[in-house]
Amino acid sequence: MSKQLAFEAWLACIEAEQAGVLATILQTELPLTNPESSRMFISNEGIPIGDLRDASINAQIMEIAIRKLHEKKPKSETYTFSGSDGLEMSFFIDVYIPPIDLIIFGAGHDAIPVANYSVSLGLRTTVVDSRSFYNSDERFPGIRRIVTNEDGYQENIKIGNRTYIIVMNHHLEKDQKTLEFVLNSQSPYIGLLGPRSRRIRMLETLEEEGIVFSDSQLQRLYSPIGLDIGASSSEEIAISILAEIIAIKNGHRGGFLQGAEFIHNN
Known part of the structure; x- marks a missing residue:
């Protein structure tokens, strides 16, 4: 050549x-x-x-x-x-190395601060939701949006090994279908909103349908999502989620710096 x-x-x-x-x-x-x-x-x-x-x-x-x-x-x-x-x-x-991608599945009100903070961090941010009223430019100005349901995932969404995922559809069946799609991708991080019991229920339902994930696939699933900072508001939860993504991206666990031997080390 x-x-x-x-x-x-x-x-x-x-x-x-x-x-x-x-x-x-x-x-x-x-x-x-x-x-x-x-x-x-x-x-x-x-x-x-x-x-x-x-x-x-x-x-x-x-x-x-x-x-x-x-x-x-x-x-x-x-x-x-x-x-x-x-x-x-x-x-x-x-x-x-291209920028990190973040795909948010779900365009509810709590996705707005996640998307806004994500953009401010320099992440290429995409919101996926089939409801055009919610997944709109007015709610997510300047943010890439994909208006599609689960049937259009394969055709419209590309997930690479630098694509981080947040699943927050607030709909059990949608989240199950989304998990089935994203857990079979190369994404290094898949965060699922909701309590542990909800995650277990979804995975059990998928298993009953013959869809079983390997240990390596499930190790990339973070649920409950976010770092434990006592978050309660949508904005605080967004910071908790994005802090966890930053920690995973940088190979850190996200603990306190006080008492740490090294600070912000590579």
Whole structure:
């Protein structure tokens, strides 16, 4: 693959807001006989485009790229490698990670502060509800809205491994259908509003219908939702929910900082 194709794939990755890595040769002890071999792109699926003219270096770049694509906060860095011929080459490994997505299922009154606070945190926020009167621009100004019922989920909603989910339809059957859909996705966080007994009831009903989830799927289900801060109002509950999402995203448990050895550590 050519340098141009690798760079085009990188630009396409950014435009499509997909995660990817671009490795570019900064310095080498020998001039490149083929200028097109100065870049390699690695997609979020781990598919390489390009060839850095050395199989050993290609493998090392791939290893770093895949590791970075799985990190919570990957950083672009410069690396120096020795090729199979013993010569050193320096590379800049550029990482693009798209913004976090948050999808809120349910456009009730308590979804409004969740959506507003989510946007203020820089999360790409989407509200899903089939009721156009509730799921309106007046109630959710400037927020992406999908007006569909459960039958339209597969066609209209895409959930990736950086998509966080909140289920708050306030309707038992809708929440059951939504859980069936989102638990089969790559979402790292699925928060379900309501008490523990309600969650158990829904999962038992789904199991009676032959829909059983694995332990790894259920580990991503957070219910009751939110951090325990004594929240009571819709605004406080929204802060509790989003605080939990921030903690999960950053790999933290969300406890008190007082007495902690480190503060805001990576």
